[in-house]
Amino acid sequence: MKIILAAVNAKYIHSNLAVYSLRAFAKAYVSETKILEYTINQQMDEILMDLYREKPDLLCFSCYIWNLDYVEELAREIKKIFPETILWLGGPEVSYDAVDVLTRLRQVTGVMKGEGEETFLELLEYYHGRRETLEEIAGITFRTENGEIRENEWRDVMDLSRVPFVYEDLSLFEHKIIYYETSRGCPYRCSYCLSSVDKCLRFRDLNLVKKELQFFLDQKVPQVKFVDRTFNCHHTHAKEIWRYLLEHDNGVTNFHFEVSADLLDEEELELISRMRPGLIQLEIGVQSTNPDTIRKIRRTMNFKRLSEVTKQIKTMGNTHQHLDLIAGLPMEDYESFGKSFDDVYALGPDQLQLGFLKVLKGSYMQEHAREYGLIYKDRPPYEVLGTNWLSYGEIARLKQIEEMVEVYYNSGQFSHTLDWLVLEFDSPFSMYKALGSYYEENGLFKRNHTRIARYEILSAFIRKQVSGKEEFYRQLLVFDLYLRENVKNRPDFAGEPSADKAYLKAFYDREEKEPAYLKSYGQTESRKLRKMTHIEIFDYEVDRDMKPCRTVLLFDYQIRNPLNYEAHMMRIGEDGRDDR
Structure with a gap:
């Protein structure tokens, strides 16, 4: 057969x-x-x-x-x-x-x-x-x-340790994300999620888990994504796995976990603090900060504790955090969602996912659709079109905001510019709303823009919204550009090169003979050094607090931050002295 x-x-x-x-x-x-x-x-x-x-x-x-x-x-x-x-x-x-x-x-x-x-x-x-x-x-x-x-009747749940390990032949998964599970079911009853239907939470035997994790580590798999619904709901289980990864880190593999940040205890945070940058990344479902909404969707979350934990992890500087919001939940109107957005934005996540409610078959949310005035698409993914609290027009505006967040915030390409630009608006939510309106007014949606074009568009938006600070923001955008991009064809918004040819020649000739900054390149000729790095001169301390001060920065694209992919950056003086 x-x-x-x-x-x-x-x-x-x-x-x-x-x-x-x-x-x-x-x-x-x-x-x-x-x-x-x-x-x-x-x-x-x-x-x-x-x-x-x-x-x-x-x-x-x-x-x-x-x-x-x-x-x-x-x-x-x-x-x-x-x-x-x-x-x-x-x-x-x-x-x-x-x-x-x-x-x-x-x-x-x-x-x-x-x-x-x-x-x-x-x-x-x-x-x-x-x-x-x-x-x-x-x-x-x-x-x-x-x-x-x-x-026929539903089957009783099975012992998860009986499920075979499927990754012995990794050639079948070349260039693919590896998904791995150590638990099934969920202890929580969130009304929008099907995991709450499976109330029997069970775990894979930890000895098996460690053996399988070691296989991934030995094979230097780039990323393993845990599909456990709330990985840290069982503290002993989570700590054993994180301790094993910390002690057996191969310096390459990244492990992705979906966690409830408010449940992380001090021992778990201490384990995270000792991990290599990029060893783990965390996906944290906030969904809403409206207490009435949280109660209505039967979710358990202490946002005050979640905020403290995510801020603490951020200060560690070694763990990517991805925070999620869901638009269209009960009791959450447009204004309330804007507040939820601002609350989460203030935590400074590496990524902020603005999603929309999916009314899944078999979920508690579907059972109460009439009560909540839920209008949603008949076909998958059953996405919300309106509720008693949120009109379709408002959802359409949130869709624009979602795209702006994805393009400008989640790309990580404009982080320093956005940190300052948001201060020009009443709130982060109002800034992304204004940016979405600018895109709509200028017919910029539904076009394929290059990465450089996004800088040009943001530059034009800033000139329209903020008067008298054109040079301030131009230099911030240039800083963001060269932190991520080793561009040799300077875009229009960046203006003329800030460092003259004589200075650049003297610097790179000196680095070729007696390297002070680019030691990792060894004895590399100056022409090649210039191709792999960039020098920019600013009138502000763009890497600090933007105080007026002549600042010379060297960007080294051979060394990247594993969390945000930013180039390694060094301050250099006018005569080549270390000015950090």
């Missing part, structure tokens, strides 16, 4: 942990089972032709909010080509309305609900004649031979 487990990912760099786990668990049928991974950006004909070459007897798709429409269309077309192929679906996007899925997709035989490892194995046993009926398999909804849809 030829079995295909198919994943349609959102991006090429993503991998699908679920299909690999299913195949590994059904080890008696590994030789018959093949995994195929695609993306939603591929032409459907390309996938159909690929599947035609495979000619599977049993074809299973993993379904999520980002790929359900795509998978449904594939299912309809595939049965025209392979009428005899048996089609099954699984994943969170079909688990909670399996009867509706089978009603609208007559091409599909059944749906695997919830955890799929044991279910998939028993399905293969059935199709190999080792089980008599589908009725005896828990965790499925299926279509009988006479067309009747039958729904």
Whole structure:
């Protein structure tokens, strides 16, 4: 029997942990089972032709909010080509309305609900004649031979330590993000999240975890992304893993964790403080700072404690922090969301993700949609269009703000300019709102702008909004530009080069013969040194507090900050002395 487990990912760099786990668990049928991974950006004909070459007897798709429409269309077309192929679906996007899925997709035989490892194995046993009926398999909804849809009971959750490790052959995951789980379920009941449906929180055996982490470390995998919903909900478990990573750090691998920052205790913070810059990064879901909203969505969060912790981690200077907000939650109107935005912005996260509520099937939020006046899209990702507190027009304005935050804040390319520019406005939220309005007024949305063009646009926006400080902000933008970009064709907004040719020649000739700043280059000729570095002269202390003062900075692009990718920067004096 030829079995295909198919994943349609959102991006090429993503991998699908679920299909690999299913195949590994059904080890008696590994030789018959093949995994195929695609993306939603591929032409459907390309996938159909690929599947035609495979000619599977049993074809299973993993379904999520980002790929359900795509998978449904594939299912309809595939049965025209392979009428005899048996089609099954699984994943969170079909688990909670399996009867509706089978009603609208007559091409599909059944749906695997919830955890799929044991279910998939028993399905293969059935199709190999080792089980008599589908009725005896828990965790499925299926279509009988006479067309009747039958729904079996949900399967009990499994021991997570029984799930095989799927990464022995890393060649299968070349140029892909590695996803890894050490727990399933969540102790919290957030109304918008499906993890709260799985109330049985369980953990993978720590001895297994350490062995598997060591494999990633030995192989020097670039990044491992933990998919545990709240990694630090069990302190002993989290500390053991972080202590192991600290003691066995290979200097290369980065580990991503989703945590509740307000739960981090002093011992965990002390462990983080001793980690190599870039060893771990933290994703922290704030969602809202409105206490009424937090209560309404049944979330547990102490924002005061969260603020203290994230600020403390920021001072450590070694850990990337990604903070999330959700627009469209109950009790949160436009003004309230603006306050939540300002509260989180004040914490100075490395990234601020402004997302929009997804009303997921099977969630508490969906059950209370009428009560909250939730209007949302019928098709995935079921994104909110309006609530009792937020109109569609306001959501549209928040979409503009989201794009401005992504382009200007999350890119990290304008950090010093934004730190000063935000002081010219009533609040950070009002600044990004004004920037979004500027884009709309000038027809700048829905265009592909180069990175340099973004500097030019921001420069024009500043000239319109702030009078009398043109040179102040021009130099800040130039500083931000050269911190990130080794540009040799100077953009228009930057003006003429600030350092004259005679000064540059003298400096680099001296560095070639007796290096004082660029020692890591060894005996490198001055021409090559100039290509790999840049010198800029400012009229302000751009790297400090912007006081008027002639400042000469050397940017070395061979050395980068692992957290923000900024070039190594040194102050130099007029005669080449160290002026730091």
